[in-house]
Amino acid sequence: LTGTLPPSIGSLNELTKLNLCKNQFSGGIPAEILSCNKLQLLDLGSNGFSGDIPKELGQLPALDILLNLSCNQFSGHIPNQFSGLSRLGILDLSHNNLTGNLNILASLQNLVSLNVSFNDFSGQLPNTPFFHKL
Numbered sequence: 001l002t003g004t005l006p007p008s009i010g011s012l013n014e015l016t017k018l019n020l021c022k023n024q025f026s027g028g029i030p031a032e033i034l035s036c037n038k039l040q041l042l043d044l045g046s047n048g049f050s051g052d053i054p055k056e057l058g059q060l061p062a063l064d065i066l067l068n069l070s071c072n073q074f075s076g077h078i079p080n081q082f083s084g085l086s087r088l089g090i091l092d093l094s095h096n097n098l099t100g101n102l103n104i105l106a107s108l109q110n111l112v113s114l115n116v117s118f119n120d121f122s123g124q125l126p127n128t129p130f131f132h133k134l
Contacts, residue, residue: 001025005049010035017041021068029054038062045092046071053098058082066090070115074098083107094118102126 001023010032012018018039026048033039034056042057043066050073057067058081067085070092077100078093085091087110094115101123102116111130125131 004028005030005033007032009033012036013038015039016062017065019043020047021045023047025049027051029057031056033057034059036060041065043068044072045069048073050074052076053079053093055079055081058084060085063088064110066092068092069096071095076100078102078104080104086110089113091115106131 003025004027005025007030009030013035015036016038018041021043024047028051029044029049031054037060039060040062042063045068053069053074058079063085064087067088074096075098078098082104086107088108089110090113091108091111092115095118098119098121100121102121103126106126106128109130
């Protein structure tokens, strides 16, 4: 699949799992994805998405299984809204161009897997039980 992810993705408001990994999507992720408020799993890894990670991803209330944004061309910081993903189990942001620190992830108490390799993060790991187990 190629092209951009259309804003009409938001009309899929009953969707619980969306796996679009290993395609050739480009551009940004439309803010309308917030309307997919039943999403538990979102896998957009291994595409050509670029720009900032949209804050709306951190506002998906049911996202508790997986958020995979790896192997894209995202840049900038992890959005502050990611602190709202407290139920999330697996987060993969590896192989992007992300910067800043990981402090916003301190509230993700249910993480069992985190991959932030191959970015340009700085600073120390958050002082939380999850990060103490690393």
